[in-house]
Amino acid sequence: MATVQVSEAEKVYIMHGVRDDLRVDGRGCEDYRHMEIETDVVSNTDGSAKVTLGHTAILVGIKAEIGKPRPMVADEGFLEFFVDCSANATPEFEGRGGDELGTELSNTLYKVFNNRNSIDLRTLCISPGEHCWVLYIDVLLLQCDGNLFDAISVAVKAALFNTRIPKVHISEDEEGGKEIELSDDPYDCMRLNVENVPCIVTLCKVGHRHVVDATLLEKACSEGGRGSLDPESIFEMTETGKRVGKALHAPLMEVLQKEESLGKKRQKVGFLG
Amino acid sequence: MAGLELLSDQGYRVDGRKPSELRKVQARMGVFAQADGSAYIEQGNTKALAVVYGPHEVRGSRSRTLHDRAVINCQYSMATFSTAERKRRPHGDRKSSEMSLHLKQTFEAAVLTQLYPRSQIDIYVKILQSDGGNYSACVNAATLAVIDAGIPMRDYVCACSAGFVEDTPLADLCHAEESGGGTSLALALLPRGGQIALLQMDARLHQDHLDTLIEAAMTACKGLSDVLDSVVRQHLQEVSVLTRDLGVCFSASPCISVRKPPALYLL
Numbered sequence: 001m002a003t004v005q006v007s008e009a010e011k012v013y014i015m016h017g018v019r020d021d022l023r024v025d026g027r028g029c030e031d032y033r034h035m036e037i038e039t040d041v042v043s044n045t046d047g048s049a050k051v052t053l054g055h056t057a058i059l060v061g062i063k064a065e066i067g068k069p070r071p072m073v074a075d076e077g078f079l080e081f082f083v084d085c086s087a088n089a090t091p092e093f094e095g096r097g098g099d100e101l102g103t104e105l106s107n108t109l110y111k112v113f114n115n116r117n118s119i120d121l122r123t124l125c126i127s128p129g130e131h132c133w134v135l136y137i138d139v140l141l142l143q144c145d146g147n148l149f150d151a152i153s154v155a156v157k158a159a160l161f162n163t164r165i166p167k168v169h170i171s172e173d174e175e176g177g178k179e180i181e182l183s184d185d186p187y188d189c190m191r192l193n194v195e196n197v198p199c200i201v202t203l204c205k206v207g208h209r210h211v212v213d214a215t216l217l218e219k220a221c222s223e224g225g226r227g228s229l230d231p232e233s234i235f236e237m238t239e240t241g242k243r244v245g246k247a248l249h250a251p252l253m254e255v256l257q258k259e260e261s262l263g264k265k266r267q268k269v270g271f272l273g
Numbered sequence: 274m275a276g277l278e279l280l281s282d283q284g285y286r287v288d289g290r291k292p293s294e295l296r297k298v299q300a301r302m303g304v305f306a307q308a309d310g311s312a313y314i315e316q317g318n319t320k321a322l323a324v325v326y327g328p329h330e331v332r333g334s335r336s337r338t339l340h341d342r343a344v345i346n347c348q349y350s351m352a353t354f355s356t357a358e359r360k361r362r363p364h365g366d367r368k369s370s371e372m373s374l375h376l377k378q379t380f381e382a383a384v385l386t387q388l389y390p391r392s393q394i395d396i397y398v399k400i401l402q403s404d405g406g407n408y409s410a411c412v413n414a415a416t417l418a419v420i421d422a423g424i425p426m427r428d429y430v431c432a433c434s435a436g437f438v439e440d441t442p443l444a445d446l447c448h449a450e451e452s453g454g455g456t457s458l459a460l461a462l463l464p465r466g467g468q469i470a471l472l473q474m475d476a477r478l479h480q481d482h483l484d485t486l487i488e489a490a491m492t493a494c495k496g497l498s499d500v501l502d503s504v505v506r507q508h509l510q511e512v513s514v515l516t517r518d519l520g521v522c523f524s525a526s527p528c529i530s531v532r533k534p535p536a537l538y539l540l
Contacts, residue, residue: 042402043318045354055306059401061354084363087348087397088308088324091332094348094397095365138353140399142322143305271313271322272301 004216014221015207023211023218030244032213037154037255039162041270047163050270051155054215055145058152060137060159064166066180067134069125077124077132081109083139083152090144098141105139105152108200112153117196119160126168131180133165146216153200154252160197161256164189199248201241205229210237212244279438279453287449288317295433295445295493298500300414302421302508310422314414317447318404323414325422327394343389347376349411351400363399372408375471379412379461382470383430384419394424405448406434408459408473413501420505430470431497432461435490437482442489458486462494 006014014024021028033054042048045061052058070078083105085098092098113119124133137159139152167183167190183189204214206222210233214222229237259266280286290296296317305311310325331338338344349372350364380396396419398411412432419426436443436450436457443450451457456478461471469491478486 042320042352042354044357044402044404048354057305059352061352063354063359065359082353084350084353086350086363086399087395088305088322088399090307091326091395091397094346094395136354136359138359140352140401142399143307145307270315271304271320272299272315 004220006217006220010217011221014218018206018209018211018218021209025215027213029209029211030240032150032248033215035154037158037252037259038269039158039256039259041268046165047159047161049155049158049162051151051158053145053147053151053154053213055143056147056151057142058148058155059140059142060152060155061140062138062159062163063136064133064163065136066126066131066168069129069132073121074129075125076121077126077134078121079113079119079135079137081106081113081137081139083109083141085141088143089141093141105148108149109137109139109152109156112198112200119197120193123190123192124165126180127170127178130178135160135163144216146219147202147213149200149202150213153198154248157194157197157199157252158256160192161194161260163192165192166190195253199245199252201245201248203237203241205233205237210240212240279450279455280441280443284441286443288447292441292443293489293492295496296447298413298497300417300501300504302417302504303512308418308422310418310420310424312414312417312421314410314417316406316410316413316445318402319400319406319410320402321398321400321407321410321414323396323398323411323418325394325396325415325418325424327422328389328392328424329395331391331393337393338391341390342386343384343391344393345377345380345384345386345396346393347373347380347396347398347415349373349376349398349400351403351407355400355403372411375408375473376411376415379430379432379471380415380419382468383416383426383428383463385425385427388425394419403448405446405451406459409433409445409461409497412461413497416501417504421508428463428465429498429501430461431464431494431501432459432471433490433493433497434459435486435493437478437486440482442482442486444489444493456486458490460487460490460494462491462498464495464498467491 017023036052039049041050042061046064047062050059083102085093085102087094126132167188169181171179203210204219204222206218298316300314302312304313308324308326313322328343349369351360353360353363396415398415400407409432412430416430434446434457436446436455438455446457456476458474463470
């Protein structure tokens with residue numbers, strides 16, 4: 001997150017632009033920046049995705065491991081989130097500098113997924129009370145240019161879509177002991193239903209209007225997360241958020257399915273493109 | 274070391290390479306726009322990303338400032354999903370601190386730090402996928418990133434690992450070969466002068482074999498330096514095409530700053 005500084009004149013220019021629904025980079029108030037998504041970029045994970053949104057770059061890797069279900073929900077698996085704000089994104093994150101932001105982002109992800117509708121955790125159950133799949137969802141920030149929440153949620157959704165969990169077979173021997181066998185066939189795997197995995201939409205109030213997908217420069221023009229809002233604009237912003245979220249979700253699923261349908265013909269680009 | 278045969282009777286390695294053969298190397302410079310320099314490299318299945326910030330004013334405590342040269346600050350980290358077994362922390366463990374220190378030593382030998390007194394150069398490397406030779410992938414990626422940042426160096430720094438199995442030196446070890454026991458050596462070379470910037474060996478090796486092993490690693494490094502050189506030249510060509518276009522469009526404004534081509538320093 002390169003630190004940005006805006007002069008008073010620049011601030012006025014940006015705010016007047018937002019008022020007239022024309023932002024500095026030519027977008028309207030409810031437009032996202034150009035987004036690039038690629039899945040299956042890290043081959044030693046069970047699912048991965050790389051998302052770039054303007055200059056913001058996110059890499060998500062998901063690893064599935066067998067663990068013990070939580071005692072309160074014996075028939076469900078669970079998700080573990082970790083956000084690594086690496087020094088690659090900005091020198092301020094060096095050492096332990098990124099921990100605070102990382103915790104904030106991962107806590108948000110926990111909250112977003114802490115309901116029955118986001119993802120059906122029962123599909124992650126292997127044998128109730130004994131074994132379940134634990135999905136370690138690791139988010140890596142490579143470059144930050146605003147709107148981390150939205151970019152991360154899209155990347156997590158794409159990575160979950162790409163996740164393939166090997167099928168397991170439970171066999172019981174004579175003494176009642178259970179044995180877990182993993183399928184040898186790499187194509188014999190389970191997919192997750194990500195239809196209801198939420199996308200986060202962050203709105204930023206600049207002047208009297210609110211914008212979607214604010215860049216660092218625009219964020220610096222608003223109160224920068226420190227200011228306050230009146231109840232009316234909160235209502236308006238939720239409405240916009242809902243509308244934009246729906247408009248974001250459909251093309252996202254379409255793109256993911258289209259990429260999937262290419263199969264082996266797809267040329268992997270990764271960071272080399 | 275039971276079961277796994279690192280070198281077959283026909284003289285091929287586990288992944289089908291010949292003893293002196295390198296893995297496929299693909300690289301790109303200028304991956305990110307915000308950093309001063311960045312590069313990405315793939316050596317087989319090992320993938321590394323390097324970012325360079327600086328030279329800039331010394332951050333943090335002023336006592337670190339050196340009045341006659343720049344401070345080089347390195348941080349090595351691994352993505353938590355980069356290894357077969359998930360890592361709990363991306364950096365801060367003993368191994369990564371050691372790796373950071375090695376990188377620092379390597380680049381202090383190569384970068385012309387005396388040109389930037391009282392300043393700091395940050396080199397951050399991240400392993401995205403690990404399959405042996407992490408140190409060498411990091412050094413090679415960081416070299417490209419430093420060049421991309423336009424920071425002058427004595428020469429490319431190229432690093433490669435080498436191992437010794439059944440009296441044969443193997444170049445550029447993969448994970449299976451690295452973890453299969455036996456000696457492995459990491460070497461960073463300034464290829465033009467043939468100077469060694471860093472040499473590290475952890476296991477035992479008979480003194481008589483050391484020369485052949487270093488020789489194998491140096492040959493591999495020279496091979497890598499050709500690859501890195503072609504990547505830099507390719508990148509320069511692409512950039513110069515772009516800037517030439519810019520020159521036509523904005524010929525009226527003389528204040529467009531074009532990043533100095535690094536080849537100036539190298540040739």
